[in-house]
Amino acid sequence: xxxxxxxxxxxxxxxxxxLRNKYQHRTTRNAMKNLRELTNKAEAEKLLPSVxxxxxxxxxxNIIHKNKAGNLKSSLTKHVAAL
Numbered sequence: 001x002x003x004x005x006x007x008x009x010x011x012x013x014x015x016x017x018x019l020r021n022k023y024q025h026r027t028t029r030n031a032m033k034n035l036r037e038l039t040n041k042a043e044a045e046k047l048l049p050s051v052x053x054x055x056x057x058x059x060x061x062n063i064i065h066k067n068k069a070g071n072l073k074s075s076l077t078k079h080v081a082a083l
Contacts, residue, residue: 021063028054035076041083048080 002008031051038044052073059069 021058021061024054024058024061025063028058032072032076036079039083041080044080044083048076051076 002011028051031047031054035044035047035051038047055064055069055073058064059066
């Protein structure tokens with residue numbers, strides 16, 4: 001167990017950040033899943049910018065790697081274009 005006041009604070013803040021990162025990552029994955037399940041091109045094109053924005057945000061915060069975000073955006077864009 002931590003002995004210093006600052007170490008206890010760090011434990012608390014790390015847990016809060018972990019939960020926030022987990023929430024953002026899970027929300028983005030659910031949005032990508034919903035986008036992939038769509039069969040209507042108009043709806044998919046409407047949803048794509050918001051999913052891309054979510055990917056950019058979590059890549060900016062180092063929740064996922066920036067190259068992974070780029071690969072996901074590319075594959076989702078190809079999927080929507082192929083509908």
